[in-house]
Amino acid sequence: MQDILKQYETVTQADVKEWFFVGNVSDFPENSGACIKYKTKQIAVYNFTRTSQWYACQNLCPHKMEMVLSLGMIGDKDGIPKVACPMHKKNFSLKDGSNLGGEDLKIATYPVKIENGNVYIGFSD
Amino acid sequence: MKKIIVVGNGMVGYKFCEKFVAQAESKNFKLTVFGEEPRPAYDRVHLSEYFGNQDAKALEMAPREWYENHNIELITNERITAIHRSSKKVSTIKDEHYKYDYLLLATGSAPFVPNITGVEKKGIFVYRTIEDLEAMLEYADKLKTTNSDKVRAAVLGGGLLGLEAAKAVMDMGFEPHVVEFAPKLMPRQLDTRASKVLQEKIESLGINVHLSKATNKILGDETITGMEFGEYDKIDVEMLVISAGIRPRDELAKTCHLEMGTRGGIVVNDRMQTSDPEIYAIGEVVLYNQMIYGLVAPGYDMAHVAVNQIIGNSDVLMQRDIDMSTKLKLIGVDVASYGEPFMPVEKGYSIIYENKTKNLYKRINVSHDGKSLLGGILVGDASEYNMFHQIYLNGLPIPEDAEELILGSRGEGGSSFGSVMDIPDVAQVCSCESVTKGDICCSITEGDCQNLGDVISKTKATTGCGGCKPMVVDLVNETLKSLGKEVKETLCEHFSFNRQELYDLVKINKVSDYEEALNLFGEGHGCEICKPALASIFATITMETPNRQVAIQDTNDKFLANIQRNGTYSVVPRVAGGEITPDQLITIGAVAKKYDLYTKITGGQRIDLFGAQIHELPLIWKELIDAGFESGHAYGKSLRTVKSCVGSTWCRYGMHESVTFAIEIENRYKGLRSPHKLKGGVSGCIRECAEARGKDFGLIAVEGGWNLYVCGNGGATPKHAILFAEQLDDKTAIKYLDRFLMYYIRTAGPLVRTAPWLDKLEGGIEYLKQVIIEDSLGIADELEIEMQGLVNKYECEWKQAIENPEMMKRFKHFVNSDDTDDNLVFVPMREQKMPKAWT
Numbered sequence: 001m002q003d004i005l006k007q008y009e010t011v012t013q014a015d016v017k018e019w020f021f022v023g024n025v026s027d028f029p030e031n032s033g034a035c036i037k038y039k040t041k042q043i044a045v046y047n048f049t050r051t052s053q054w055y056a057c058q059n060l061c062p063h064k065m066e067m068v069l070s071l072g073m074i075g076d077k078d079g080i081p082k083v084a085c086p087m088h089k090k091n092f093s094l095k096d097g098s099n100l101g102g103e104d105l106k107i108a109t110y111p112v113k114i115e116n117g118n119v120y121i122g123f124s125d
Numbered sequence: 126m127k128k129i130i131v132v133g134n135g136m137v138g139y140k141f142c143e144k145f146v147a148q149a150e151s152k153n154f155k156l157t158v159f160g161e162e163p164r165p166a167y168d169r170v171h172l173s174e175y176f177g178n179q180d181a182k183a184l185e186m187a188p189r190e191w192y193e194n195h196n197i198e199l200i201t202n203e204r205i206t207a208i209h210r211s212s213k214k215v216s217t218i219k220d221e222h223y224k225y226d227y228l229l230l231a232t233g234s235a236p237f238v239p240n241i242t243g244v245e246k247k248g249i250f251v252y253r254t255i256e257d258l259e260a261m262l263e264y265a266d267k268l269k270t271t272n273s274d275k276v277r278a279a280v281l282g283g284g285l286l287g288l289e290a291a292k293a294v295m296d297m298g299f300e301p302h303v304v305e306f307a308p309k310l311m312p313r314q315l316d317t318r319a320s321k322v323l324q325e326k327i328e329s330l331g332i333n334v335h336l337s338k339a340t341n342k343i344l345g346d347e348t349i350t351g352m353e354f355g356e357y358d359k360i361d362v363e364m365l366v367i368s369a370g371i372r373p374r375d376e377l378a379k380t381c382h383l384e385m386g387t388r389g390g391i392v393v394n395d396r397m398q399t400s401d402p403e404i405y406a407i408g409e410v411v412l413y414n415q416m417i418y419g420l421v422a423p424g425y426d427m428a429h430v431a432v433n434q435i436i437g438n439s440d441v442l443m444q445r446d447i448d449m450s451t452k453l454k455l456i457g458v459d460v461a462s463y464g465e466p467f468m469p470v471e472k473g474y475s476i477i478y479e480n481k482t483k484n485l486y487k488r489i490n491v492s493h494d495g496k497s498l499l500g501g502i503l504v505g506d507a508s509e510y511n512m513f514h515q516i517y518l519n520g521l522p523i524p525e526d527a528e529e530l531i532l533g534s535r536g537e538g539g540s541s542f543g544s545v546m547d548i549p550d551v552a553q554v555c556s557c558e559s560v561t562k563g564d565i566c567c568s569i570t571e572g573d574c575q576n577l578g579d580v581i582s583k584t585k586a587t588t589g590c591g592g593c594k595p596m597v598v599d600l601v602n603e604t605l606k607s608l609g610k611e612v613k614e615t616l617c618e619h620f621s622f623n624r625q626e627l628y629d630l631v632k633i634n635k636v637s638d639y640e641e642a643l644n645l646f647g648e649g650h651g652c653e654i655c656k657p658a659l660a661s662i663f664a665t666i667t668m669e670t671p672n673r674q675v676a677i678q679d680t681n682d683k684f685l686a687n688i689q690r691n692g693t694y695s696v697v698p699r700v701a702g703g704e705i706t707p708d709q710l711i712t713i714g715a716v717a718k719k720y721d722l723y724t725k726i727t728g729g730q731r732i733d734l735f736g737a738q739i740h741e742l743p744l745i746w747k748e749l750i751d752a753g754f755e756s757g758h759a760y761g762k763s764l765r766t767v768k769s770c771v772g773s774t775w776c777r778y779g780m781h782e783s784v785t786f787a788i789e790i791e792n793r794y795k796g797l798r799s800p801h802k803l804k805g806g807v808s809g810c811i812r813e814c815a816e817a818r819g820k821d822f823g824l825i826a827v828e829g830g831w832n833l834y835v836c837g838n839g840g841a842t843p844k845h846a847i848l849f850a851e852q853l854d855d856k857t858a859i860k861y862l863d864r865f866l867m868y869y870i871r872t873a874g875p876l877v878r879t880a881p882w883l884d885k886l887e888g889g890i891e892y893l894k895q896v897i898i899e900d901s902l903g904i905a906d907e908l909e910i911e912m913q914g915l916v917n918k919y920e921c922e923w924k925q926a927i928e929n930p931e932m933m934k935r936f937k938h939f940v941n942s943d944d945t946d947d948n949l950v951f952v953p954m955r956e957q958k959m960p961k962a963w964t
């Protein structure tokens with residue numbers, strides 16, 4: 001079970017080895033999230049239409065190991081883009097994956113690239 | 126540099142250190158503290174919280190670093206065994222010797238254990254230290270594993286502490302028994318009638334009370350099996366907690382012949398000096414005015430005095446009469462006694478109000494001239510405690526007719542004393558941390574405190590026993606108001622309005638969606654609080670379904686199903702009134718079988734199918750809808766179920782057709798979104814098999830119509846619905862329901878059910894009756910029309926969804942693949958399946 005968690009590690013723009021195509025902008029609901037598959041990984045992708053920003057993170061909530069974060073409601077806390085897990089409403093920053101309630105839960109985040117209407121997620125493996 | 130040795134690192138010993146290092150003069154002293162317990166001082170007052178979280182750190186008064194940072198030498202786990210006054214030395218259990226210039230004894234007290242035969246047996250505990258609680262928990266686990274049926278645990282002593290201990294053992298899952306020697310509970314604080322009221326309330330909580338019982342024997346061989354009072358008078362218990370009072374830990378004073386009370390306690394003067402002027406003593410170990418004080422607040426005052434005496438402010442003395450007012454915490458019954466609870470006739474007279482049906486008892490003791498409040502007792506509702514306590518402490522004026530204090534002035538109800546702002550600035554609001562009203566208000570007016578949080582961290586108020594919290598909150602709010610700073614409940618950081626205001630704003634301005642609302646009245650980008658709240662507001666204005674603004678729905682509403690532990694969903698078709706045909710049962714069975722769903726009868730008289738994957742939901746619902754089913758809205762903050770009993774249709778006692786009416790009502794309000802979920806019930810007679818009084822609205826058949834009850838619920842804090850109107854015909858019942866529900870939907874806060882909503886509603890049930898029945902606000906028609914409008918607009922949101930390909934898009938696990946979630950693992954369970962637990 002732990003190894004499910006292990007396979008998720010934050011990827012920064014710098015260490016992207018592959019920009020993986022996951023669909024058209026229109027495939028992703030506005031101002032909410034959706035889930036994509038990359039190899040064995042499940043990645044939550046969020047389309048902040050309001051700020052025309054995109055974010056991606058692991059779909060696995062580290063709290064109870066549930067594959068649910070893409071279903072969470074998104075918004076901001078003091079300007080920090082965040083997702084609230086649908087299970088127990090734990091809040092995670094989509095900028096750095098930290099838990100906004102100050103607990104030591106962390107999620108891996110991934111860079112998103114939009115190129116002529118296509119959505120790509122950056123991976124290093 | 127002078128050496129101070131503090132013996133005892135408990136609450137008061139710590140408070141001494143805290144107050145001492147705050148003094149500039151403290152630089153000229155070296156402080157060494159000895160504590161017998163393994164850990165630094167912790168908050169004994171809230172010891173019981175340890176049962177909940179078992180987090181000792183959380184109870185610490187201050188971490189070890191704190192002592193280091195203030196260069197206090199803290200030596201824990203080391204008892205002082207002797208004092209040598211001639212050489213001014215103390216020796217420790219390890220036979221090490223330390224020199225002192227001043228010695229401070231803060232050794233507190235130990236639980237008093239009466240020498241009953243058998244008291245040494247296993248399974249008997251005291252209630253003072255974290256170690257005591259750890260031992261209890263460990264023993265409790267053993268008991269639970271070995272005993273199949275309910276374990277009985279007794280508490281010896283029905284005082285403040287005993288009752289707290291009783292609640293603790295109850296929370297441990299035991300059957301609690303309180304054994305008290307006196308003929309009443311809390312004999313030191315309460316008069317007989319007050320105790321009686323308290324006793325009834327406590328028994329209703331499931332705590333058994335045995336009064337006037339002198340335990341003469343503990344039964345059992347090695348471990349306790351029972352207690353014997355008289356020859357034929359005994360109870361069986363597997364565990365016993367002794368809380369029979371305290372004995373000062375004055376053994377050290379004996380070793381060096383300091384003056385002591387005949388019944389123990391180290392005698393001190395009003396400078397906290399013992400008979401040896403270089404040895405001070407404070408806290409529960411002390412005998413001051415021939416009294417031992419078993420409360421923190423006096424101990425803290427003593428610490429304050431001792432600090433000042435040692436650094437040379439010799440004019441700071443201990444006050445003569447000490448306030449022993451107390452409020453029982455955390456047992457779930459309000460009990461408070463302040464000042465002089467009993468009234469010797471020569472001093473004054475008493476006014477007593479008692480209401481047995483409500484378990485209420487209020488007593489005030491007033492001086493003969495009727496001008497001042499000398500003390501009193503509150504049982505059942507102690508919300509006025511802080512105010513009374515202040516009036517008593519500061520000798521504030523009381524109404525001409527003193528009874529108005531507890532009965533409220535005639536005509537307009539409610540207690541009739543001024544606002545918290547009337548109390549003088551010197552009034553001590555938080556006695557644990559001795560914080561005055563002035564300190565609190567100034568921290569805002571002069572200091573830089575902006576809100577309650579700031580004030581608490583600045584003044585430390587409420588951080589002791591917490592009893593003063595309500596008053597501190599009022600003071601902070603009033604002060605902020607007086608500065609023109611508005612204090613109002615707001616939805617979240619994105620909307621500085623409450624739900625009712627937003628409801629009106631959206632309605633009046635005909636706002637069409639969340640984004641517009643956020644742009645017009647909000648800021649930032651929203652969150653999981655304001656999105657669903659507004660979703661609910663839109664739904665209750667236009668009856669729109671969650672299919673329109675998907676992005677702002679709670680996850681359950683988003684997928685029109687309740688998300689389950691492993692991320693699968695449950696399916697609950699509506700079964701109005703719980704009436705279901707064999708064919709409908711067969712359909713549900715067939716669908717459940719086909720999709721391999723765990724099937725259960727819910728507590729809401731219908732059937733729940735668990736374990737559906739997101740992509741299966743539309744398929745499942747298609748089949749159910751084709752067979753004539755509709756969404757049961759089990760996922761929504763909306764009408765859930767209207768439970769029924771079989772009623773006159775079959776039942777030999779039935780007075781009316783409860784099923785028929787339940788079905789009519791459920792179908793009328795189905796799909797109705799509301800601040801929280803709504804549940805109803807209809808019973809065919811007063812036997813109440815439908816549990817209608819456990820619901821937000823309930824109808825019970827009586828001679829000549831229906832009795833309507835409102836604002837009940839089960840769940841976390843059960844409340845019986847209150848009788849609202851009697852002998853209504855069907856039409857009137859529905860009319861009142863329309864008005865009641867619409868009024869609730871308009872005015873309640875998010876996630877506030879009808880019962881707590883009513884609690885907060887000014888004027889309470891009587892006011893509600895005026896609005897709904899007498900139409901005092903002249904909005905009745907409006908409410909009815911609005912409700913009828915919503916009823917007319919109803920459509921099944923699942924039908925809507927499966928008929929619209931756009932809406933169907935979201936019922937898919939991956940955007941970029943048709944695979945399903947391969948992390949799902951189910952394990953067999955009886956004849957069915959359940960999700961495999963991750964952790």
Ligand code: SRM
Pocket residue numbers: 687688689695696697725726727728729730731732733759765766768802804819820837838839840841842878
């Ligand atoms: C399925 C069911 C238990 C069962 O197997 O019987 C159930 C299941 C849940 N209840 Fe319940 N409650 C169910 C009947 C009840 C009842 C009994 C009743 O309705 O007569 C009560 C007490 C009565 C009442 O509500 O006043 C009840 C009091 C609660 C509460 C506490 C509400 C409160 O005001 O304190 C919650 C928590 C909440 O809503 O905040 C809750 C919350 C829940 C949730 C939604 C928790 C969650 O968020 O997952 C559960 C999910 C339902 C699901 O997945 O389908 N459930 N729940 C029952 C479904 C009834 C139905 O057919 O719709």
Ligand SMILES: Cc1cc2nc3c(=O)[nH]c(=O)nc-3n(C[C@H](O)[C@H](O)[C@H](O)COP(=O)(O)OP(=O)(O)OC[C@H]3O[C@@H](n4cnc5c(N)ncnc54)[C@H](O)[C@@H]3O)c2cc1C
Pocket residue numbers: 132133134135136137138139159160161162169170171172173203204205206231232233234252253254286289374377407408409410418419420421422424454590
């Ligand atoms: C469960 C519980 C609930 C309570 N609730 C309330 C309440 O609601 N309100 C209220 O006002 N009060 C309450 N009290 C009472 C309050 O906790 C005490 O009044 C307070 O702790 C007294 O502080 P103290 O420092 O005098 O004694 P203690 O806190 O007992 O500290 C004395 C310390 O000295 C140590 N010691 C003793 N002898 C030696 C020695 N020879 N050498 C070294 N160390 C020694 C002891 O181990 C102990 O750690 C409660 C008490 C309990 C147990």
Ligand code: SF4
Pocket residue numbers: 770771772773776777778779780783808809810811812813814815
């Ligand atoms: S409530 Fe009364 S009428 Fe209805 S089933 Fe129960 S006993 Fe029968």
Ligand code: FES
Pocket residue numbers: 061062063064065066085086087088089090
């Ligand atoms: S599983 Fe995400 S908050 Fe608990």
